[in-house]
Amino acid sequence: MNSVIDILMKRKSIRAYEQKEIEAEIKAEILQATLRAPTAGNMMLYSIIEVTDQKIKDKLAITCDHQPFIAKAPLLWLFVADYQRWSDYFIASDVETLCRDKKIEMRKPEEGDLFLACCDALIAAQNAVIAAESFGIGSCYIGDIMEQYETHKELFNLPQYTFPICLLCFGYPTQQQKGRSYTTRFNQKFIVFENQYRRLGREDFDEMFRGSEYRMSKERSKEGITNYGQAMYLRKFSADFSVEMSRSVRAILKEWEK
Ligand SMILES: Cc1cc2nc3c(=O)[nH]c(=O)nc-3n(C[C@H](O)[C@H](O)[C@H](O)COP(=O)(O)O)c2cc1C
Numbered sequence: 001m002n003s004v005i006d007i008l009m010k011r012k013s014i015r016a017y018e019q020k021e022i023e024a025e026i027k028a029e030i031l032q033a034t035l036r037a038p039t040a041g042n043m044m045l046y047s048i049i050e051v052t053d054q055k056i057k058d059k060l061a062i063t064c065d066h067q068p069f070i071a072k073a074p075l076l077w078l079f080v081a082d083y084q085r086w087s088d089y090f091i092a093s094d095v096e097t098l099c100r101d102k103k104i105e106m107r108k109p110e111e112g113d114l115f116l117a118c119c120d121a122l123i124a125a126q127n128a129v130i131a132a133e134s135f136g137i138g139s140c141y142i143g144d145i146m147e148q149y150e151t152h153k154e155l156f157n158l159p160q161y162t163f164p165i166c167l168l169c170f171g172y173p174t175q176q177q178k179g180r181s182y183t184t185r186f187n188q189k190f191i192v193f194e195n196q197y198r199r200l201g202r203e204d205f206d207e208m209f210r211g212s213e214y215r216m217s218k219e220r221s222k223e224g225i226t227n228y229g230q231a232m233y234l235r236k237f238s239a240d241f242s243v244e245m246s247r248s249v250r251a252i253l254k255e256w257e258k
Helices: 003-010 024-035 054-063 068-072 084-092 095-102 111-134 149-156 175-179 202-208 210-215 217-223 228-237 240-257
Strands: 046-050 075-082 138-142 162-171
Touching: 003 111, 024 111, 046 111, 054 068, 054 149, 068 162, 075 111, 084 095, 111 138, 111 162, 111 240, 149 162, 149 240, 202 210
Parallel strands: none
Antiparallel strands: 046 075, 075 162, 138 162
16 A cells, blocks of 8 residues: 555544644645646636634634534635636636627636536645645535525625635644544445446345444434434435525525526
8 A cells, every 4th residue: 555545545534623733834735735636727716715713713613504623623724616717817808809809709607617616626625635634634624615605705705706615624633533433435336337327226225324224223213213314314415404505505506697
């Protein structure tokens, strides 16, 4: 196993941090590695906002589905899918005149551009995660940043063609977090296919979730649920935060479509 694979295999999400700053030189190296991430058309369709203001951190700990550890993260980076910069550049480059002369309609950023920008932002974020890990710095994604768009838009002064796709918390792991066991993954046969997509059936699911059925058995009786699928449906898929995330993303899409 080489050192990169070793880092990938040993990474886990870290949600409690030593109250120790990340050294400036190390942060600079993580940032350089982040910015070297592959990027569609070499356009760097993302922005990174470092959150240093404790008041904003405190607010995010509430708006991102009440996760107090966010406020305690020594380093917080918001990854924003960003087509505003290129859209502004096209206007600054007088593309409007070009289109008028050529009698073609000037395109505005649309759904495809948004998805591409999200890819860019997330790939850069994962570079940051792995670079940090190589220095012994733990991290945790916060997907809940996609909720409460109106609040986050105002908080970060986000213009129309942006999308706050993920928040990353970084910090040196506490001893307790270092000792925490790893999460499991599904058997790869349920995830990796050859040539064609394969839909899974009842027998596959029985095998795929066998361990999970056992893990949820304690809560089962309390909530009146009979299997892991029902537990996950209630706890994740139909939970308030998921409903809010979809509402918020719809609001962002409306903003792009304006
Ligand atoms: C897109 C994305 C969003 C996530 N959002 C959160 C979050 O809001 N809060 C949190 O504690 N963990 C969050 N996580 C971390 C996952 O819960 C974690 O990766 C998963 O449970 C597997 O555990 P591991 O990273 O330790 O292997 C997120 C991960 C991803 C990739």
